[in-house]
Amino acid sequence: MTDLSFVNARIVRPDGAEPGELHVRDGTIVGSPAPNATTIDCRGKTLAPGIVDLGVFAIDRAAFRAGGIVRVGLMPDQSPVLDDPGIVQRASLVGKPRLWIHPIAAATKGLAGIDLAEMAIMKGAGAKAVSTGRRWIADSGVMRKVLAYARDLDLAVITHAEDGGLTDGKVATEGETATRLGLPAAPAIAEALAVARDVALAEETGARLHVRQVTTAAGFALIRAAKRRGARVTCGITPAHLLLSDNAMSDFRTFAHLSPPLRDESDRQAALAAVRDGTVDVLCSGHDPRGPEEKRLPFADAAAGASGAETLLALSLSLDLPIERLFALLAANPARILGVETGSLAPGMSADLLLLDETAPWQIKGEAMTARAGNTPFDGLPAQGKVLRLWKGGAEILA
Amino acid sequence: MQSSDHRPAALISGGAVFPHGHLTGIDGLQPHEIAFLLDEAEQWIEANRNRAKPDKRLAGLTLINAFFENSTRTLLSFEIAGKRLGADVVNMAVAQSSVKKGETLIDTAQTLNAMRADMIVIRHASSGAVRLIADKVDCPVLNAGDGSHEHPTQALLDALTIRRRRGSIAGQRVVICGDILHSRVARSNILALTALAAEVRVVAPATLMPAAIERMGVTPYADFDAALDGADVVMMLRLQNERMSGAFIPSTREFHLRYGLTTERLERAKPGALVMHPGPMNRGVEIDSNVADGVQSAITEQVEMGVAVRMACLDVLTRRARGVEGWA
Secondary structure: OOOEEEEEEEEEEOOEEEEEEEEEEOOEEEOOOOOOOEEEEOOOOEEEEOEEEEEEOOOOHHHHHHOOEEEEEEOOOOOOOOOOHHHHHHHHHOOOOOOEEEEEEEOEHHHOOOOEOOHHHHHHOOOOEEEOOOOOOOOHHHHHHHHHHHHHOOOEEEEOOOOHHHHOOOOEEOOHHHHHHOOOEEOOHHHHHHHHHHHHHHHHHOOOEEEOOOOOHHHHHHHHHHHHOOOOEEEEEOHHHHHOOHHHHHHHOHHHOOOOOOOOHHHHHHHHHHHHOOOOOEEOOOEOOOOHHHHOOOHHHOOOOEOOOOOHHHHHHOOOOOHHHHHHHHHHHHHHHHOOOOOOOOOOOEOOEEEEEEEEEEEOOHHHOOOOOOOOOOOOOEEEEEEEEEEEOOEEEEO | OOHHHOOHHHHOOHHHHOOOOOEOOOOOOOHHHHHHHHHHHHHHHHHHHHOOOOOOOOOOOEEEEEEOOOOOHHHHHHHHHHHHOOOEEEEEEHHHOHHHHOOOHHHHHHHHHHOOOOEEEEEEOOOOHHHHHHOOOOOOEEEEEEOOOEOHHHHHHHHHHHHHHHOOOOOOEEEEEOOOOOOHHHHHHHHHHHHOOOEEEEEOOHHHOOOOHHHHOOEEEOOHHHHHOOOOEEEEOOOOHHHOOOOOOOOHHHHHHHHOEOHHHHOOOOOOOEEEOOOOOOEOOOEOHHHHOOOOEOHHHHHHHHHHHHHHHHHHHHHHHHOOOOOO
């Protein structure tokens, strides 16, 4: 493997970004240049950790590369479901060496919410966390067992936080937009109910809980309070829920059909505040490419989900966060939740790097996406920030 | 007619008075455009009654009624409207359609388009389905009801009935009672009546009242008796059991007790208040027979206005294609 010396770079470290150099030997970040290292002149651009996208629904290499994503946490909602050690092991190997896929195993067999899956064996096969997938475990007794069992294995439990009793069959959040459009809608409180129960059980069992997407003011209030009490609770959100309200569903735009649904403006503002005050730990794409056969349908019949990998970084840059905080949300924190040695530019870490032009302008165009499907609710939006080059473990994967 | 009934349509002429290619909903229509459609419908009422001078202005045009959801009266009303104007009317019932064989809605739209229909009337169980089809075809599309979203011709015929019986829509206190949550009739009526400056009250148990309904310019009530105070028009809605997954009310008996329109309850409204229902009625549930058949009932008149309104809509939406002077 070629050793590398990055010079003339603006390097993003946990405490800020400063001009400097970064050295890589045998795919690992080191403190001093290796002899015969190839020098890469970064021309003053930003050198940051490669993105770790926590909770994608499809393996979409081209989209990940274009978006600066070097590792993904793959949700268990696959066909077949990631609830078997063999399937988990195969998923963990499928992308290497250019893309690392960290399977998130199903917490219950078939994601049915009834019987515990073989978490320990699946951990041995490469699972980095367990999850309820797109669903919610309705039975609190089962959820308690999932959390307690995962605690002993030091696996984070990644949940979809919506009370299924309120959201079953619903495609929107209750409010003016859903009422005008006549769409089946669930109250936003469905999220807080699920968060409250899962946080209470996580605190009681001492488990690590990561709520993959929190989107409402009430949900954030619960997470904030739990963190203050010292609970091992983290949460994430997608740029769509930060930048769009339920207004985006007007005209029955199925690209804005997401799960959880886009919320009203007050919840969106609460989400932005939660990112700024540190309540939110992870920005993720929720990458879920859906072709026309699943999206060119009436809103209620269309599948939920958006293609987000290619737009994750540019949309996150528009949040105007300090760059080190941004990459904590995109790389360091998701890596920590999964327990993988990446996500920051410190010696000893895997040389997962991206070279970024923060100001490069471009326009998001669904048709031009390299993803499997261009179902983005941001179609046509001008954006800033492009990945120039990308390395996984010191090997260049996008030039 | 009161001055607040929005009549700038009289000042504009030709296609500018109604620039829309489709009628997918009341949403997006200006008050004067709604009033224009009502004025046009007025012209067809008498013609419909005596049929002395048949008007075949749509002769040679093909109207396809594509009903993906069961309907009797709306389908019949559109069929009669099309035939009265001389159109060739084809009814496509879902039971015989390839939709049952897995064809997507857009495939169906493209098939209908390729058959060179001149007008397509759509009913579908999903909100937004009609707009999806309208985006894919070259001819005018009329919404005959999509999910819980809109039923614009029903709102127009209701508005026409009110205007003829009460002299005006502006200032009328209209009470809409029943299953507001699942009702496309309620949504379209709220949009049309508030646009024409009526005061609209909606009444339903909390389980059948949509969130944030007040942002549509109406006043929600849980107490039917209170809502009826001073009402000029009482519009009852059918309990739509087919759209209710799970229990929204304890029983129809209890619903009738709280929200059924009885003779005694009607006395809380203004004397001579108009009673309306889009049909089909659940007699003894949302409305008592003696009210439905009573002197204040305009229910059969609504059906009659339905044909006139649909004739007007078919005429107006095809004027551009027919090269009518001022519209081409």
